[in-house]
Structure formats: C-alpha cells, structure tokens
Amino acid sequence: MILSWLNDVTEGLQSFFTGMRTTGKFLVENLRDEGGAKAVTRQYPLHAAEVVGERQRGHLHNKADICIVCHACDTACPVDCFKMDGERDGNNKMRASRFDIDLSKCIYCGLCVRACPTDSLSMTADFQMDPRLDGERYLFRRNSSQLDVHLDAADVGRLQQLSRLPREQLSPADREWLDARIDVRGQHLIGMYGLGYFTPEEKAQADAEREAKKKAKDAAAAAAKAKAAAEAKTKAEAPSAGGPG
Amino acid sequence: MTGLGYAVDAVAVWLSGSPAPGWIAVTVAVLLVWVAPLLAIIFPVAALGQIVERKVAAAIQRRHGPNSASLEGPLRFGFRVLLCFLPRATQDRAFQRFLKLPVVRSLLPILQKLGIGQLAADGIKMLGKEDIVPRGADGAVFRLAPYLALTGAFLPFCVVPFAHHLVMLEVSVGALYVIAVSGVTVLALLMAGWGSGNKFSMLGGMRAVAQLVSYEIPVGLAVAGVVLWSGTMDLHAIVAQQYRPGVFTFVGWNLVQSPFLAMLAGVFFLAGLAECQRTPFDMAEAESELVSGFNTEYSGLRWGMFALAEYTEMLLIGALFATLFLGGYQSPIGEQWIVGLHPLLATLLHLGIFAVKFLASLFLMVWIRWTLPRYRVDQVMRLCWLTLVPICLVAVFGLAVQLVLAGGTEAGTAYGRLAALPRPALGVLGHLLGWAVPVLLLGVLVRIARRRHGGMHPALRQLTGGGS
Numbered sequence: 001m002i003l004s005w006l007n008d009v010t011e012g013l014q015s016f017f018t019g020m021r022t023t024g025k026f027l028v029e030n031l032r033d034e035g036g037a038k039a040v041t042r043q044y045p046l047h048a049a050e051v052v053g054e055r056q057r058g059h060l061h062n063k064a065d066i067c068i069v070c071h072a073c074d075t076a077c078p079v080d081c082f083k084m085d086g087e088r089d090g091n092n093k094m095r096a097s098r099f100d101i102d103l104s105k106c107i108y109c110g111l112c113v114r115a116c117p118t119d120s121l122s123m124t125a126d127f128q129m130d131p132r133l134d135g136e137r138y139l140f141r142r143n144s145s146q147l148d149v150h151l152d153a154a155d156v157g158r159l160q161q162l163s164r165l166p167r168e169q170l171s172p173a174d175r176e177w178l179d180a181r182i183d184v185r186g187q188h189l190i191g192m193y194g195l196g197y198f199t200p201e202e203k204a205q206a207d208a209e210r211e212a213k214k215k216a217k218d219a220a221a222a223a224a225k226a227k228a229a230a231e232a233k234t235k236a237e238a239p240s241a242g243g244p245g
Numbered sequence: 246m247t248g249l250g251y252a253v254d255a256v257a258v259w260l261s262g263s264p265a266p267g268w269i270a271v272t273v274a275v276l277l278v279w280v281a282p283l284l285a286i287i288f289p290v291a292a293l294g295q296i297v298e299r300k301v302a303a304a305i306q307r308r309h310g311p312n313s314a315s316l317e318g319p320l321r322f323g324f325r326v327l328l329c330f331l332p333r334a335t336q337d338r339a340f341q342r343f344l345k346l347p348v349v350r351s352l353l354p355i356l357q358k359l360g361i362g363q364l365a366a367d368g369i370k371m372l373g374k375e376d377i378v379p380r381g382a383d384g385a386v387f388r389l390a391p392y393l394a395l396t397g398a399f400l401p402f403c404v405v406p407f408a409h410h411l412v413m414l415e416v417s418v419g420a421l422y423v424i425a426v427s428g429v430t431v432l433a434l435l436m437a438g439w440g441s442g443n444k445f446s447m448l449g450g451m452r453a454v455a456q457l458v459s460y461e462i463p464v465g466l467a468v469a470g471v472v473l474w475s476g477t478m479d480l481h482a483i484v485a486q487q488y489r490p491g492v493f494t495f496v497g498w499n500l501v502q503s504p505f506l507a508m509l510a511g512v513f514f515l516a517g518l519a520e521c522q523r524t525p526f527d528m529a530e531a532e533s534e535l536v537s538g539f540n541t542e543y544s545g546l547r548w549g550m551f552a553l554a555e556y557t558e559m560l561l562i563g564a565l566f567a568t569l570f571l572g573g574y575q576s577p578i579g580e581q582w583i584v585g586l587h588p589l590l591a592t593l594l595h596l597g598i599f600a601v602k603f604l605a606s607l608f609l610m611v612w613i614r615w616t617l618p619r620y621r622v623d624q625v626m627r628l629c630w631l632t633l634v635p636i637c638l639v640a641v642f643g644l645a646v647q648l649v650l651a652g653g654t655e656a657g658t659a660y661g662r663l664a665a666l667p668r669p670a671l672g673v674l675g676h677l678l679g680w681a682v683p684v685l686l687l688g689v690l691v692r693i694a695r696r697r698h699g700g701m702h703p704a705l706r707q708l709t710g711g712g713s
Binding site: 005015027 | 690693695709
C-alpha cells in the first residue's frame with residue numbers, strides 16, 4: 001500500500017514538473033520576443049491582422065464590367081441589400097448602370113456570391129469598416145467599383161479627394177458640395193457608403209417597396225397554402241370515392 | 246524589546262512629553278511607527294502582485310495583458326486635486342508642462358505597457374461600485390468579514406523580520422504567533438459565507454473553511470520541523486541561525502541543511518498555496534465552475550478587500566518561506582561582508598534581498614496558477630490528509646532522528662545575543678551523510694514502487710516522452 005502511495009506521489013510530482021516546464025517554456029519564449037510579436041492576440045487598430053483566412057468573408061465586391069444584372073444575387077439575398085439598374089451596351093449586352101449594396105444590411109452570408117452566374121460578385125478579404133479610418137467623415141474605404149458605377153467618374157474622384165482633407169481646409173463651395181452628398185454628423189445616414197449612399201427619401205421608397213413586396217409574397221403564400229389545402233382535401237376525398245379497386 | 250520597539254517608545258515619549266506615556270500616546274506611536282509604514286509597503290506591493298500575475302498569465306497564454314489603460318487620466322486628476330487652489334486653466338497648463346517633461350514622456354508609455362494604468366483604473370472602478378448588502382444578509386457580520394480577512398492577512402507581518410532587527414514585534418514565539426493570527430482568516434471566511442444570507446455562499450464559506458483548517462496541519466507541521474531544527478520559535482533567531490561565515494552563506498539555509506527540511510519546504514509551499522486559496526487549491530472560489538463561494542454577494546470595495554487579502558497572504562507565504570527556509574533577509578553569498586557594512590547600508594541591502602526572495606516565490610505561485618488545473622474538493626482534502634500530512638510526519642520524524650544522531654551544539658553566529666542558542670553540530674561529513682542516506686533510501690523505495698505499480702499512466706508517458 002505504501003509502495004503504491006509512493007508511486008502515486010512520484011507520478012504526481014513528475015506530471016507537475018512536466019506542466020511547469022511546458023508553461024515555463026512558453027513564458028520565456030513570449031518574454032523574449034519583442035513587443036509580443038508572437039502573441040496570438042493583436043492590438044487591432046495598431047497592428048492589423050497580416051494573415052486573413054483564405055475564405056474570409058469581408059466586403060462584397062462587384063466587377064461591374066462583367067456583371068449582367070441578372071438579379072440572381074438579389075433573389076438569393078436574405079436581407080434585400082441590393083439595388084441595381086442595367087442598360088444595354090453597344091453589343092446589346094446587359095451592363096450595370098447602378099449597383100448598390102447596402103452594407104448596413106449585408107450579413108456577409110455569401111449566398112449572392114454562390115448565386116452569381118458570371119462570378120462578378122466576390123467577397124474580399126477587407127473587413128475594416130471603421131469610419132475613423134476615413135477622417136471621421138463616415139465614409140468607408142471603397143475598394144470596389146460599385147461606387148464608381150453609381151456616381152459619375154468625375155464625382156467619384158472629387159468625393160474621394162475631398163473626403164481625405166480635413167473639413168476645415170475645404171473651400172465653402174467644396175464643403176457645400178460634399179455636404180450635399182455626405183452627411184457629416186451621420187444623422188440622416190442610412191445605409192453605409194459601401195457604394196454611393198441612400199437619401200432618406202430613397203430609403204423610405206425602398207422600405208415601401210420592400211413592404212409591398214413582402215405583402216405580395218405573403219398574399220401569394222397564403223393563396224398557395226389555401227390552394228394546397230384545397231388540393232389535399234380533394235385528394236383525401238378521391239380515394240374514398242374510388243373505393244378499393 | 247528591540248528593533249522598532251525603541252522607536253515606538255521614543256515617539257510615545259515625544260508625543261506625550263512625559264517619560265511615562267499614557268496608552269493613547271503609545272497607541273498613536275504604534276500606529277505611526279508600525280502600522281502606517283507596514284500598510285504603506287504591503288498595500289502597493291500586493292497591488293503590484295496583481296499586475297505581475299496578469300502579465301505572467303498573459304505571457305504564458307501568448308497574450309499582451311493589460312497595456313492600454315492610460316495613466317494620463319489619473320495623473321490629471323491628481324494635478325487637479327493638488328492644484329485645486331488655482332484656476333482650471335492654470336492647472337491644465339501645468340499638467341501640459343508636466344506631460345512634456347522628457348522623463349515623463351519617456352516613462353509614461355512604458356508604464357502603460359506594463360499595465361500600471363490598469364491598476365489605477367481597477368481601483369477607481371472598485372471605489373465607484375455600489376456597496377450592496379443583500380436584504381437577507383446579517384448586516385454586521387457581512388460588513389465586518391472583509392476587514393477581518395484583511396486583518397488576518399496583515400497581522401502576521403508584524404513578526405516577519407525584513408532585515409536585521411527591522412521587525413515590528415520581536416516576540417519569542419513568532420512562529421506560533423503567525424499560525425495563530427492567520428487563523429483569523431478562517432473566521433472571516435466563515436462570517437462572509439454565513440453573513441451573506443445565501444445558502445450557496447454559506448456552502449462556499451464552509452468549503453473554504455474546511456480547506457483552510459485542514460491545511461493548517463501540514464503548515465503547522467512544517468513550521469514545527471523548522472522549530473525542532475532551530476530550537477527556537479523566534480523568527481529572527483531562526484533567520485540568524487541560518488547564517489554561515491564564509492563565501493557560501495547559503496549552505497546554512499534550512500532548505501539545504503537536511504533533505505527532511507527540503508521536503509518540509511515543499512509541503513509548506515504547497516500548503517501555503519492552499520492557505521491563500523490559490524490555484525490549484527482555489528475550490529473556495531472556483532471562478533469558472535462555481536462563480537465564487539463565500540464572496541458571491543460582495544461588491545465594490547468590500548470585494549476588493551478580499552482580493553487584497555488574498556494577495557497579501559501570498560506575500561506572507563512568500564515572506565515566511567524565505568524566512569524559514571531561505572535564510573530570511575541574508576544574502577546567498579558573502580553575508581559576512583554585508584554584516585560588516587554600515588548598518589544603514591546593510592539594512593537596505595537586506596531589504597532588497599528579502600524582496601527578491603519573496604517576489605521570487607510570488608512569481609512561482611503565479612506560474613503554478615497558470616499551469617495547473619483546479620482540484621476537485623475531495624481531491625483537495627485527500628491531498629492534504631493522505632499525502633501532505635504523512636510526508637510531514639515522516640519528515641519531522643526523520644529530522645528528529647538526524648538531530649539525535651548529530652547530538653551536540655555548535656555556537657557562534659554573527660548576531661551577538663543569539664550566539665549561545667543551540668544548533669545542530671553536524672560537520673561536513675554529517676551533512677553529507679544526512680543527505681546521502683535519506684535520499685538513497687527514498688530512491689530505492691521509489692524504484693521498487695515504480696517497478697511494482699506499473700510506472701506512469703500511458704497518456705502521461707506520451708506527454709513526458711518516455712520515462713519509467
């Protein structure tokens with residue numbers, strides 16, 4: 001009995017020292033490396049992640065030159081964040097004249113990317129949405145061509161240029177122009193400027209449209225249900241009428 | 246009466262203006278000379294312990310730890326308070342000046358990286374919290390418990406020698422006193438659990454008390470072993486007895502004097518961990534499983550007092566460990582030269598050495614905490630009664646045998662009045678034999694035990710990479 005006890009005690013000691021050695025090794029390793037470069041946690045705004053997962057689902061990006069405005073993404077989207085218009089180009093191909101993604105609605109599910117027949121939609125690795133990154137202007141970094149489609153090219157250039165400057169340095173005319181497009185305090189801001197922006201009126205219209213759509217959908221669903229119920233009823237009656245045959 | 250006792254007398258006489266001061270003057274003198282400096286040292290060091298803990302934990306877990314809390318806010322507040330007689334604009338200008346000082350500008354980011362700012366932030370947060378007393382609680386008991394816990398943690402420091410004669414109270418039964426007054430903590434935890442008016446808190450309190458009472462036994466036995474070896478309960482004398490002339494002072498430390506004392510040191514440290522309820526023995530709190538025990542109902546500063554008591558007790562265990570086994574405030578090499586220095590210089594050196602020793606054991610405790618998982622409550626008890634207590638008994642018995650075999654005494658320490666105290670005269674051969682025989686015996690026994698009982702668990706063998 002004493003021997004088995006002794007065995008237990010020595011085993012316990014041995015495992016204790018093994019554990020201490022393991023954590024001690026970590027401790028020395030991490031103290032040695034300067035500034036915690038090996039640390040798993042990152043100080044986000046200071047040190048952005050260098051490696052993002054291969055299948056990271058960041059901002060949506062649409063290659064406007066191959067988009068055929070087929071509305072497949074719109075159909076697939078569970079939150080209705082797309083707004084798009086198209087027109088025929090010289091080759092009679094459908095091309096996007098406007099392709100807006102309301103990033104305040106987007107849930108980054110990636111269903112639109114799966115639905116896209118031309119692979120024009122993709123999810124980028126960029127995940128930074130911090131408004132402060134763009135001079136406290138509630139502008140977001142635009143790494144997609146979506147905005148370019150929505151605004152005139154000249155406007156885009158001007159917007160990007162002006163939005164980088166401190167507000168105080170802008171000329172009154174520029175400021176007025178900018179304020180017409182961007183709400184400085186973000187009070188009337190609806191949706192994020194993933195591409196262009198929605199005015200309150202547009203927002204109201206979109207909401208009304210969505211409501212109507214939803215009502216229609218509900219009505220259709222109710223009708224379908226009633227129809228199905230009626231069919232089931234007739235089916236249920238049919239065998240009994242036919243009898244064992 | 247020695248050491249600071251003289252200072253107390255002098256201050257009391259000066260305060261009252263008569264050669265025989267009354268009790269009020271003596272009390273004030275004690276507060277001034279003993280209590281205030283002790284609190285002024287122990288509080289910040291205990292708070293610092295928390296930062297050490299969080300930083301070491303972060304390093305072990307590959308994190309950064311607290312490094313973002315700025316010190317600017319607390320400093321600005323300090324400026325506002327100090328310069329409250331000046332207009333606000335002047336205060337701010339002075340503060341801006343202060344921030345631009347090269348020392349401040351280079352030091353502030355470093356302190357922030359070290360997480361010192363977090364300390365201020367935590368403290369302010371704790372001060373700002375509401376002090377809630379549950380409706381069903383026993384108010385007086387509930388309110389009193391944190392103070393008692395803190396008292397139990399602070400009182401033992403009165404007899405710990407920080408340097409030669411730098412001890413609050415030079416009592417001849419210091420070791421007994423330490424064990425006796427740290428029992429106050431047990432009462433405090435019981436009061437906290439009972440007074441909360443919450444059955445889970447009471448269960449937690451019971452759990453904590455059962456653990457504390459059990460672990461008093463190995464702690465007591467380990468101290469008893471040291472007392473047996475030294476022949477005195479005076480902590481100051483125990484330290485003085487570990488003195489050896491010559492370069493290698495550390496051969497006189499109790500830790501290396503005898504294998505049995507080394508065993509007792511290990512047990513003392515482990516049981517000390519359990520006494521301050523640190524992982525792996527923090528069943529009383531069990532944050533992740535049981536979400537606190539006796540202190541569930543506490544909030545704000547009262548909760549903070551329990552936390553501070555825990556860290557103070559860690560310091561205490563470290564200080565006692567250094568005193569009993571690591572030669573107290575003495576340097577490991579060349580102590581005789583330090584003794585020969587100017588008293589003030591020697592005292593400062595001793596203080597530094599003592600701080601290094603008990604901070605090292607603090608670090609070890611933190612390291613253990615972030616290595617080992619928590620024991621189950623029955624395992625905690627089993628470890629105490631079936632492992633630590635038997636080891637202690639064997640060690641104390643072996644120590645006694647060794648003392649009897651050695652016989653005789655050896656005189657001559659550097660510290661005058663202690664020179665005549667009895668101490669074992671083993672000689673070099675005696676020491677070698679004293680180490681060799683028990684170690685060999687134990688080695689053979691372990692060998693046999695290993696062979697008989699199948700060695701390591703397969704999973705463990707894989708982890709350690711082989712082994713018997």
